[in-house]
Amino acid sequence: MGARGGGHRLWSGRGAVDALLVYAAHGLRFLAPLLLYPVLTRRFGVEAFGLYVAATALAMIVAVVVDYGASIAGPRDIASARETTGPVVGRTLALRAVLVPPACLIGLGLGLINPVLSGAGDVIGAAVALGVGQGASLLWFFQGMRDPAAAALVEVAAALAAAAVVLATPGLGVGGVLVVQAAGIGLGVVVCAAMMRRRCRPVWPQAGFVRRGLVEGFPLFVGRAVIMAYTGGGGLVVAALAGPAQAAVYGVADRLTAAVGSLLRPLAGLVGPRISTLLSEDAPAAFRTARWSLAVTPLLFLAAAAGLYGAAPAVVRLAVGDGFDEAVGVLRILVFVLPLVAASQVLGLQLMTPLRMDGRLALMVGIGGVATLAPALLLVPVFGATGMGWARILGEAVVVGACLACLRPYWRALFPAGGGRDVPAV
Template sequence: MAARDPLGGSVSITGQLSRLLRGRTAQNLLALYGVQFANYLLPLVMLPYLARVLGPDGFGMLAIGQSLAQYLSLVVEYGYSLSGTREVAQHRNDPNRLARILSGVLGARLFLSLIVVLIAFSLGMWVPVLREHPLLLWSGVFWAIALGFSPIWYFQGRERLRLVAILEVLAKALGVIFIFLVVREPADAYKVLLVQGWFAALASAIAWRWAWQEVGFLWPDFSMITTSVHAGWRIFFATAFISFYTSANSFILGLFVPPQQVGFFAGADKLIRAFLSLLQPLIRVYLPKFSHLVEHDPLAARSLFKRNTLLLLFLGVGGTIAVWVSAPFAVKLFLGHAYEPSVEIMYVLGLIILPVSLASVWGTQWMIANKLDRELTKVYIAAGLINLILALVLIPRMGSMGLAAGVVVAEVLGASAMWLVLIRRRLWFM
């Protein structure tokens, strides 16, 4: 597959891949793959052990706790992995501005952590499954806050990820070792979240100290916090609604079906998300570069958009085929014979790989770099609401398969809406 870019050069998949092997981009890409390995592939190493030790019921309970924790972590994180990265990339040579950005984000996250605790108290009183398992709830809240506090966005914006990536990988690897040591029976499901929380908190504390050593520490004041909240609120709402069809689905499913059925869906979903995680470093490593090029070299930015779209189209189609071929073997290997219903769920969820791949370029890279936060937020809100509505309609009728179908519809409609926005704003250059 090849095309001509605006600069007159030939654009090919192999040419694009060769570009990734050179310079700072290659170093940051390898660092992001290290973080992605820690975030998704290390838990995949644990998956066969936890699926068998906890059983479908215990594994379903863990999935509910993880789903809630990941959603709550988005409240604390507040979209700064995107908006914060963009701000740091645009002001990377101004230490005073960087110190104010760090201070504003810190103050905002402390305030948001209090909101998360209040939300958890309410859920603990009104949701039966959480009321009956308080250790699972509060271990998940602790992990959510620790996870949301990570300042990796700062180092990503400065395109210096190697050291902090090593720290994150090391922390999560140690967490995996401790989980193998302390989780022995279904009742230990909460310990998975507790251990992950402790090591996430340790890594975040060390990374914040490194950031302050570079630009200095400022106590957050009200103006810094409000500036930070205002800068990130659109992207926060976008990521919050994205999570209706990513992080929150297992929790939503658990409100309607037994934990065993949640376990079947969560097993398939984790395998799909682990595959999608292989694409994410290709997306995130280019966000600061897009943000810089859009401001200083629009022609080069358009060329990069074109190359990345072709690359992710190729990888999305190949990934879908790979999932369909490998689903029976993957379920047997990672989950075990007790999870056979997960195979059919994987067949359906495999359809999201292509729209997710393209939406990552069109939305996470291109729309954010062009400051189309408002349009992107509208797209994600619409897609999230569609997923939620379909879940409420289809789960009572079709169970986990209905939820899987709703996720696919939401992803396809979301990617299509981004494409239409880019055409309408004259930012489509294929």
């Protein structure tokens, strides 16, 4: 089936297979939290599970520093330089190695000043190790090569293996669980590194690359850091402002929402590099693809939000058991983040990143971060986890509006008169 005005197919046979494999891997990825959370909430109780939520939020922050925007820019740069991937890979790996020590220091510092984590040095250390492993993920390379399925399956298999060890070892405390999870993530990175080495020989950069890499990657790093501060880091904010019990309540609702929202990540990894390639080959086809994604993706996640809203009591009970009834109300607020995040990811990661609007993307995310964290500082001390939920809704709505404002020069290409029936060139 051809796209009107271009010779690109709607979906190649290889692309369809890759998409199915990636989403199969992502479906398996859900098994780890689905298996762990009911066990950990019962094993730890509300207070200790709140400590676990704060620690995993800390790990996400460390991961953002190690990654330094490579998971966003990497697929784009690899897709744009398929014949010369060695220098891209070498620069990215070298910069990550340089960033590991400061990332660890930042993680230790944030852990020590957080009132929930400050007395648990083993938990802080394990969370930092987990964050380094998460930030070292090599999936970006395979996304840029438009062949992410095998690497995604490897990462999921390693995470599931770690979950199995945790389930089989009831004596593990919070720190022990995090150590096992960090080991699983690390194993996945090692296997993916061997797979990448078979396809690409890294070309290591010359002296002076650090400053250049930090400058070039800074806008995307800031964007990801702010996103993490008000999304994945929400549990850390709630723990600091409302205590571990409210952090546990928020963590349950946030993880359940994130499990559904994470389905956007494979889509971004599949569609984003394709748009990046099309922008240099057939710009109208690139905007057709983005327009199609913008029309379909938020509607799908709005339907998912409606279903999760109705099933919230049963989902919470099934996922974490009794003692977390308050999470039902928080979940029913957070589900409406899903269509907003879907729209912002299509506009931001799938379109603005290929257009190399990194500076505007960072500014947009920064505005969204302020629109989330400022209300959170007022709402969370009074309303706890519920206040953080409403702050997230406000922040995500602002991000969507900021995305549209940043893309105003491209409105005619993105929303042409009479172009709504064109099919994507995926």
